[in-house]
Amino acid sequence: MAHPPRDLTEISFAVRFFTLRTEFVSSWPEERRGMFLTLQDVEAGLRATGYIADSIATTTVYLAARLQKPLLLEGPAGSGKTQLAYAVADAAGTTVERLQCYEGINEEKAIGKFDEPLQRLCVELKTKSSGVDWESLQTELHSQQFFSAGSLLRALQCEKPCVLLIDELDKVDHAFEALLLELLSVWQLSIPKLGTIKAKSIPFVVLTSNEERRIGDPLRRRSFYLRVEHPTAEREAEIVALRTPDSSHEFHAGMAGLAKALRGWSLEKPPSVSEILDLAQALKVLGAERVTAEMRDVLLPLLAKTEADRRKLLLRDGFASLVYDAQQYSADTLRGSVA
Numbered sequence: 001m002a003h004p005p006r007d008l009t010e011i012s013f014a015v016r017f018f019t020l021r022t023e024f025v026s027s028w029p030e031e032r033r034g035m036f037l038t039l040q041d042v043e044a045g046l047r048a049t050g051y052i053a054d055s056i057a058t059t060t061v062y063l064a065a066r067l068q069k070p071l072l073l074e075g076p077a078g079s080g081k082t083q084l085a086y087a088v089a090d091a092a093g094t095t096v097e098r099l100q101c102y103e104g105i106n107e108e109k110a111i112g113k114f115d116e117p118l119q120r121l122c123v124e125l126k127t128k129s130s131g132v133d134w135e136s137l138q139t140e141l142h143s144q145q146f147f148s149a150g151s152l153l154r155a156l157q158c159e160k161p162c163v164l165l166i167d168e169l170d171k172v173d174h175a176f177e178a179l180l181l182e183l184l185s186v187w188q189l190s191i192p193k194l195g196t197i198k199a200k201s202i203p204f205v206v207l208t209s210n211e212e213r214r215i216g217d218p219l220r221r222r223s224f225y226l227r228v229e230h231p232t233a234e235r236e237a238e239i240v241a242l243r244t245p246d247s248s249h250e251f252h253a254g255m256a257g258l259a260k261a262l263r264g265w266s267l268e269k270p271p272s273v274s275e276i277l278d279l280a281q282a283l284k285v286l287g288a289e290r291v292t293a294e295m296r297d298v299l300l301p302l303l304a305k306t307e308a309d310r311r312k313l314l315l316r317d318g319f320a321s322l323v324y325d326a327q328q329y330s331a332d333t334l335r336g337s338v339a
């Protein structure tokens with residue numbers, strides 16, 4: 001038998017928690033409340049920018065925006081991670097500050113540095129006039145006027161929250177991750193000689209990784225984690241349709257079917273969404289409505305990007321059976337879109 005008093009306590013606790021949570025969020029000042037007011041804003045916004053996301057991705061973006069959590073996107077190259085950051089910015093009507101990571105990236109690149117030629121010029125000009133006050137000149141030279149900001153600092157200085165895209169974070173070392181940790185926890189940057197710069201607005205942070213190196217747990221703890229995998233055939237057909245709107249349903253499903261077949265072929269480097277989009281454009285240029293076994297030699301440079309993969313698709317009947325698989329998958333996709 002149920003225990004009514006306990007159930008009621010649980011319900012009342014849940015309602016109270018929800019009310020408190022809602023009150024807490026809505027008590028934030030407007031500029032801190034994030035970029036989207038409703039989940040529907042995210043769904044409609046992303047779609048309007050031409051980004052096809054599933055419901056998990058849209059909900060995670062929504063929650064990350066509302067709770068001002070960084071979003072860590074991991075998955076294979078070309079699966080739409082960078083594009084998602086741009087789509088979020090577009091949907092929210094804001095700008096992107098992008099930090100493209102690379103091996104050896106340093107604080108100067110990310111945060112900025114003093115513009116030394118400008119400082120020198122200023123000193124030259126000032127020393128020409130008599131009565132230079134060295135102390136005030138020194139203060140002036142170490143002000144923001146003479147500091148050329150990198151993308152991390154620019155993102156904090158935006159009046160309205162922007163999207164801060166820290167792209168391909170797996171290329172940096174642990175020291176650089178630690179710098180980001182500080183930024184993401186206190187939303188301020190301490191710069192020698194310049195001082196501490198506090199955020200004017202809190203950006204929507206997107207961290208992306210192609211998983212060449214494992215991102216540390218402290219950054220993972222602070223972020224919401226979204227895997228961006230190759231899309232399902234239905235979603236890939238939609239993505240292709242957005243890029244080649246003049247083609248038929250069969251064509252879009254055909255591209256998605258071929259993508260699925262290629263990815264099931266245990267290739268060294270399976271094709272990404274962006275490569276399937278290239279293939280669709282190439283077929284348009286060639287005036288072809290679908291891929292046939294006879295097109296193998298023409299299409300191989302677009303589909304097989306390593307010598308091992310090329311050999312695999314060149315094997316006797318290799319390409320023909322790939323095309324056969326692709327046709328089965330595209331028929332499934334078409335049936336799915338009709339159902």
Ligand SMILES: Nc1ncnc2c1ncn2[C@@H]1O[C@H](COP(=O)(O)OP(=O)(O)O)[C@@H](O)[C@H]1O
Binds near residue numbers: 051053076077079083
């Ligand atoms: N879900 C999607 N909706 C629309 N276009 C997509 C999607 N996923 C990938 N793309 C396309 O693939 C291209 C490559 O994606 P990109 O974001 O550069 O990949 P990644 O950053 O994961 O390497 C994008 O320019 C975009 O055209």
Ligand SMILES: [Mg+2]
Binds near residue numbers: 083208
């Ligand atoms: Mg990218």
